[in-house]
Amino acid sequence: MSMSAEVWTRAWADWALTQRGGTEAPVTLDADTRQMVAANEADWDARAPLHAASGFYSQPAEYWFADYEWEDLGPLDGRDVLHLQCHLGTETIAFARRGARAVGLDLSARSLEEARRIAADAGLDVEYVHANVYDAVDALPGRQFDVVYTGKGALCYLPDLQQWAKVVRELLKPGGALYIVEFHPLLNALRPVSLPGESEDLTIRTDYLEGRGPIAHDSTVTYTGDEVPGRQRSYEWRHGLGELVTTLAATGFSITTLRESEVLQWPRWPSMQQTPEGWWRLPDDAPRVPLLFALKATKS
DSSP: OOOOHHHHHHHHHHHHHHHTTSOOOOOOOOHHHHHHHHHHHHHHHHHHHHHHHSGGGOSOGGGGOOHHHHHHHOOOTTOEEEEESOTTTHHHHHHHHTTOEEEEEESOHHHHHHHHHHHHHTTOOOEEEEOOGGGHHHHSTTOOEEEEEEOSSOGGGOSOHHHHHHHHHHHEEEEEEEEEEEEOHHHHHSOSSOOTTOOSSOOOOSOSSSOSOOEEEOOSBOTTSOBOTTOOOEEEOOOOHHHHHHHHHHTTEEEEEEEEESEESSOSSTTOEEOTTSOEEOOTTSOOOOOEEEEEEEEO
16 A cells, blocks of 8 residues: 555655654754843843733733634643743643643743742642753753643744744644644734824734844833833744744645734724624724634644
């Protein structure tokens, strides 16, 4: 019986994986990229106490989830769920409340201090691990999960999507699912504030697609509106939907769901109107454009 090229390639890759002792080749980022990631770590350490004290995060953990997220995830009771780039552990807590054995991982030790305090105050058993996402396999030796979750506002801090996808695949049990809920690349391309002399119309102002390398930010105000003392430069990387889907497929994932949504959890623009659920959307006379997306992919 003949094998298709795709099946043969996956079988060979799995065999090669066993010959390396069951682990993918180590993730390597060049020295310049490591320095940029370290700058982001310092930046998130500075932001964490401000975020934890802000009204922005005063909503219950469940507020940050759309109904379709729970539909896509299915029952979580008794399942192992890993939340990558978890920051204050907002979504991690919601998973624990639904009965999951929840683990949060983040590169910012200060964020995890706040996350542990928040979980303790809520009386929840959540494990938090301090590590760069690219080092997650080493930080969680021999462990695999039913679900790996990431979002919202996490993918832009990944300098290398291919290496990240390999890390996620290794962290999943056979048949496990990666679930991404992220700000849509179009939202990122529509800059939130116009420059002097520009109109407030929704206009493409920055890149939608990947390919130009790191984008440096020097703002001293974080997204909660707080001034960050001593804030340094931080870095982001653009990732289009095409890049994301193609990378996951090439890494051995099967895409099962891709949703696009016109609502956000906060008013990005002054003209946005609140929905009955408390989220925000553009007014009826504005174009309908995607602001969030949700992607589910299973480990083949």
